[in-house]
Amino acid sequence: MSTAGELKERVLAGERIGREEALRLQEEPLEELTAAADEIRAHFCGNMFDMCTIINGKCGKCSEDCRYCAQSIHYHTACEESYLLLPTGQLADQAKKNFERGVLRYSIVTSGRALSDREVDQACEAIRAIRRETGIQVCVSFGLLKEGQFRRLAEAGASCVHCNLESSERFFPQVCTTHTYAEKVETLKAAKRAGLSICSGGIMGLGETMEDRIDMVLTARELGVKSVPVNLLNPIPGTPFEKNRILTNEELCRITAIFRFLIPDGMIRLAGGRGLLGDKGEKCFRSGANAAISGDMLTTAGITVETDMELTKKLGYEVKLGNE
Numbered sequence: 019m020s021t022a023g024e025l026k027e028r029v030l031a032g033e034r035i036g037r038e039e040a041l042r043l044q045e046e047p048l049e050e051l052t053a054a055a056d057e058i059r060a061h062f063c064g065n066m067f068d069m070c071t072i073i074n075g076k077c078g079k080c081s082e083d084c085r086y087c088a089q090s091i092h093y094h095t096a097c098e099e100s101y102l103l104l105p106t107g108q109l110a111d112q113a114k115k116n117f118e119r120g121v122l123r124y125s126i127v128t129s130g131r132a133l134s135d136r137e138v139d140q141a142c143e144a145i146r147a148i149r150r151e152t153g154i155q156v157c158v159s160f161g162l163l164k165e166g167q168f169r170r171l172a173e174a175g176a177s178c179v180h181c182n183l184e185s186s187e188r189f190f191p192q193v194c195t196t197h198t199y200a201e202k203v204e205t206l207k208a209a210k211r212a213g214l215s216i217c218s219g220g221i222m223g224l225g226e227t228m229e230d231r232i233d234m235v236l237t238a239r240e241l242g243v244k245s246v247p248v249n250l251l252n253p254i255p256g257t258p259f260e261k262n263r264i265l266t267n268e269e270l271c272r273i274t275a276i277f278r279f280l281i282p283d284g285m286i287r288l289a290g291g292r293g294l295l296g297d298k299g300e301k302c303f304r305s306g307a308n309a310a311i312s313g314d315m316l317t318t319a320g321i322t323v324e325t326d327m328e329l330t331k332k333l334g335y336e337v338k339l340g341n342e
């Protein structure tokens with residue numbers, strides 16, 4: 019039996035595969051690997067497809083130096099827009115529009131190292147309004163917050179905290195130097211202690227290896243992450259990664275398939291950069307991925323919710339909330 023076939027049987031039987039086994043999958047024939055990942059997805063998640071949308075709740079002028087990001091003050095990019103935390107009305111209106119279109123999860127994302135206490139209070143007011151007026155789940159991506167701040171957000175009705183690990187601990191200093199991997203891990207732990215679920219993945223195409231990607235997911239798995247955003251680097255002119263090669267659809271299919279082997283019951287979520295794929299992610303959605311960020315990304319245009327609704331239907335998926 020092939021490695022993919024053998025490991026698939028073990029995963030289907032409830033076994034957790036480790037680092038060395040996951041590394042062996044990178045050499046497997048692509049079709050065999052992706053078919054096995056699709057079978058694992060169907061076994062553990064059925065036809066559930068978890069779709070979320072995001073809003074750039076506070077934009078630009080970020081003190082951090084994440085080397086892929088258009089919003090960092092350290093780089094000169096075409097993204098000159100900047101604004102403070104959006105008012106409750108605007109955040110709630112957007113949530114309502116998404117809910118009416120069938121989206122069940124809405125994430126407010128803000129630029130900067132972390133929201134201040136005052137901003138957290140303001141965000142809590144917006145979350146309360148959204149939860150009063152819609153049935154949409156609210157996720158937050160507010161940077162490196164502390165447990166007490168997460169508790170206030172949970173009390174206001176937030177359900178999940180997003181904080182990407184981005185890559186492996188080993189590679190992270192090549193990605194950002196103004197905060198550390200340990201701070202990200204502590205943020206995810208603090209969110210969990212506050213009773214929130216956690217969503218954490220990374221960016222593919224920064225110059226990392228498959229080992230880095232696998233180590234990132236193993237760290238996420240250890241932390242109890244069930245939602246793993248998989249971003250495809252969209253090299254932004256003016257950032258240090260502007261000349262990076264964009265990964266191919268096949269490379270991304272292999273990545274989502276391996277991630278599915280590692281977190282069989284999770285939401286492997288195509289995120290930023292999906293529009294760079296000619297098929298909008300269709301092949302990946304047959305290769306272990308079963309979730310997506312729909313609509314516009316933070317600073318780049320995305321794929322509309324309507325297009326994604328059609329795509330999921332065509333693939334036999336049903337938009338539902340995944341298990342957190």
Ligand code: SF4
Nearest residue numbers: 080082084087090129
């Ligand atoms: S990714 Fe977030 S923290 Fe990093 S520079 Fe961009 S806005 Fe700032």
